[in-house]
Amino acid sequence: xxxxxxxxxxxxxxxxxxxxxxxxxxxxxxxxxxxxxxxxxxxxxxxxxxxxxxxxxxxxxxxxxxxxxxxxxxxxxxxxxxxxxxxxxxxxxxxxxxxxxxxxxxxxxxxxxxxxxxxxxxxxxxxxxxxxxxxxxxxxxxxxxxxxxxxxxxxxxxxxxxxxxxxxxxxxxxxxxxxxxxxxxxxxxxxxxxxxxxxxxxxxxxxxxxxxxxxxxxxxxxxxxxxxxxxxxxxxxxxxxxxxxxxxxxxxxxxxxxxxxxxxxxxxxxxxxxxxxxxxxxxxxxxxxxxxxxxxxxxxxxxxxxxxxxxxxxxxxxxxxxxxxxxxxxxxxxxxxxxxxxxxxxxxxxxxxxxxxxxxxxxxxxxxxxxxxxxxxxxxxxxxxxxxxxxxxxxxxxxxxxxxxxxxxxxxxxxxxxxxxxxxxxxxxxxxxxxxxxxxxxxxxxxxxxxxxxxxxxxxxxxxxxxxxxxxxxxxxxxxxxxxxxxxxxxx
Amino acid sequence: xxxxxxxxxxxxxxxxxxxxxxxxxxxxxxxxxxxxxxxxxxxxxxxxxxxxxxxxxxxxxxxxxxxxxxxxxxxxxxxxxxxxx
Numbered sequence: 001x002x003x004x005x006x007x008x009x010x011x012x013x014x015x016x017x018x019x020x021x022x023x024x025x026x027x028x029x030x031x032x033x034x035x036x037x038x039x040x041x042x043x044x045x046x047x048x049x050x051x052x053x054x055x056x057x058x059x060x061x062x063x064x065x066x067x068x069x070x071x072x073x074x075x076x077x078x079x080x081x082x083x084x085x086x087x088x089x090x091x092x093x094x095x096x097x098x099x100x101x102x103x104x105x106x107x108x109x110x111x112x113x114x115x116x117x118x119x120x121x122x123x124x125x126x127x128x129x130x131x132x133x134x135x136x137x138x139x140x141x142x143x144x145x146x147x148x149x150x151x152x153x154x155x156x157x158x159x160x161x162x163x164x165x166x167x168x169x170x171x172x173x174x175x176x177x178x179x180x181x182x183x184x185x186x187x188x189x190x191x192x193x194x195x196x197x198x199x200x201x202x203x204x205x206x207x208x209x210x211x212x213x214x215x216x217x218x219x220x221x222x223x224x225x226x227x228x229x230x231x232x233x234x235x236x237x238x239x240x241x242x243x244x245x246x247x248x249x250x251x252x253x254x255x256x257x258x259x260x261x262x263x264x265x266x267x268x269x270x271x272x273x274x275x276x277x278x279x280x281x282x283x284x285x286x287x288x289x290x291x292x293x294x295x296x297x298x299x300x301x302x303x304x305x306x307x308x309x310x311x312x313x314x315x316x317x318x319x320x321x322x323x324x325x326x327x328x329x330x331x332x333x334x335x336x337x338x339x340x341x342x343x344x345x346x347x348x349x350x351x352x353x354x355x356x357x358x359x360x361x362x363x364x365x366x367x368x369x370x371x372x373x374x375x376x377x378x379x380x381x382x383x384x385x386x387x388x389x390x391x392x393x394x395x396x397x398x399x400x401x402x403x404x405x406x407x408x409x410x411x412x413x414x415x416x417x418x419x420x421x422x423x424x425x426x427x428x429x430x431x432x433x434x435x436x437x438x439x440x441x442x443x444x445x446x447x448x449x450x451x452x453x454x455x456x457x458x459x460x461x462x463x464x465x466x467x468x469x470x471x472x473x474x475x476x477x478x479x480x481x482x483x484x485x486x487x488x489x490x491x492x
Numbered sequence: 493x494x495x496x497x498x499x500x501x502x503x504x505x506x507x508x509x510x511x512x513x514x515x516x517x518x519x520x521x522x523x524x525x526x527x528x529x530x531x532x533x534x535x536x537x538x539x540x541x542x543x544x545x546x547x548x549x550x551x552x553x554x555x556x557x558x559x560x561x562x563x564x565x566x567x568x569x570x571x572x573x574x575x576x577x
Binding site for chain 1: 506507509512533538551560
């Protein structure tokens with residue numbers, strides 16, 4: 001398959017860009033892992049997003065984007081391929097090759113290769129986790145997972161739920177679960193929203209966000225859901241499944257209080273901000289940095305261009321900032337790609353200047369948000385020797401510490417010596433924790449980038465990798481190193 | 493209502509529901525045990541990132557129940573450890 005532009009991801013960034021690109025005359029292929037457009041933010045049931053109006057924000061924006069997508073599809077300018085997981089890409093001086101798998105029942109899985117002049121990566125983010133005793137118990141889920149089940153499957157986990165972690169995202173999760181009948185017994189925020197007062201400019205520039213927060217506060221009050229600030233889950237209890245959580249306050253210095261309170265619950269929905277999905281960008285050779293908020297950010301210039309020719313990035317992978325910032329970045333990327341396709345410089349239009357100003361404003365708000373809702377520093381003090389850190393390989397804290405005594409210094413040596421991050425999720429879940437524990441022990445800077453260096457972004461049946469023809473008939477690019485076969489082979 | 497087969501039993505599902513969603517709706521919380529500790533696992537991330545919800549589908553191990561859309565004639569089974577080869 002060939003295209004002018006491949007857009008990877010159909011969330012807010014990818015959708016905004018894809019519509020703009022196709023309307024601007026480009027032939028566009030959109031590859032998305034989801035079953036329907038919208039990404040995690042606008043995930044919805046087959047009946048349509050209207051069926052769950054009360055679970056969504058920006059529904060009109062989504063409906064407009066979806067209509068534009070369908071219009072361009074009908075016109076033949078855009079091919080939208082849901083259920084496709086991109087597992088590898090390469091970029092050369094004159095084209096890019098994107099390799100995807102159509103997911104589904106094992107017999108339906110098929111390989112797809114698209115050759116394009118430009119690629120826009122809009123692969124998004126997922127909940128960041130920190131380990132604590134008992135977090136591997138069934139009944140402990142990510143906040144985003146609880147919301148995904150609600151939005152896609154129409155299921156409110158419960159009956160009793162505790163929502164915990166940090167960040168304003170916890171509020172729609174708690175409210176959504178309550179609206180669908182769950183008994184949300186508490187919402188625990190590790191930080192204190194009063195910290196917003198130290199960021200008056202960011203707040204003043206986004207009055208809508210404050211209104212949104214107050215709406216959620218009112219909804220929580222209506223459902224009689226107590227919100228406890230500066231409070232964290234220190235342990236999950238249960239025999240074979242979650243039965244209760246122990247919670248404790250954090251003092252002004254971030255230390256965990258010795259006083260514990262037990263809350264009986266069936267479900268814990270937990271998330272400490274977001275981790276970005278940057279594997280594809282890294283496999284393409286794009287430069288990344290570890291932001292001070294503890295996420296990997298794809299480095300982009302003013303027009304969302306990465307450090308690799310022909311590869312652009314927009315949305316959460318360039319820095320977590322929410323759905324509106326993602327759309328704005330998607331628009332700027334689209335403008336730059338359209339200009340490049342016609343060998344023209346990016347136009348100096350008033351509209352683009354306005355969008356750039358909005359990006360700057362939303363960026364300032366995102367920076368403030370990261371400062372108001374950091375991962376609590378004290379989390380490693382909650383771990384015991386037998387607390388699981390890597391869920392896939394079942395590596396506990398003792399295993400991590402053993403690797404440190406054997407000389408693990410960075411992400412790579414830690415992975416080799418402890419096996420943490422070597423399982424099927426390839427460290428997506430534990431990388432933040434493992435890297436933080438490593439950097440604290442070695443006094444080196446937090447290095448998350450090495451954890452996303454893998455050439456296969458999702459496990460691929462070995463037969464499909466082996467039989468995969470290169471688009472240009474050439475052997476695989478030299479920078480690509482496949483994981484050992486037995487790791488990917490487990491998926492066959 | 494349509495159904496798929498799970499460990500020999502019929503599990504109902506709504507159109508568009510994932511295998512994970514349908515199993516949870518049917519009251520199941522776990523459908524695999526881990527290779528080392530033999531611990532029960534079910535849904536954790538719910539969006540295909542964490543690989544905790546692995547299940548055997550149509551005879552193939554290590555399928556993510558949270559991504560697999562339920563269909564008639566689908567046969568899924570609990571998975572023990574790394575699953576059957």
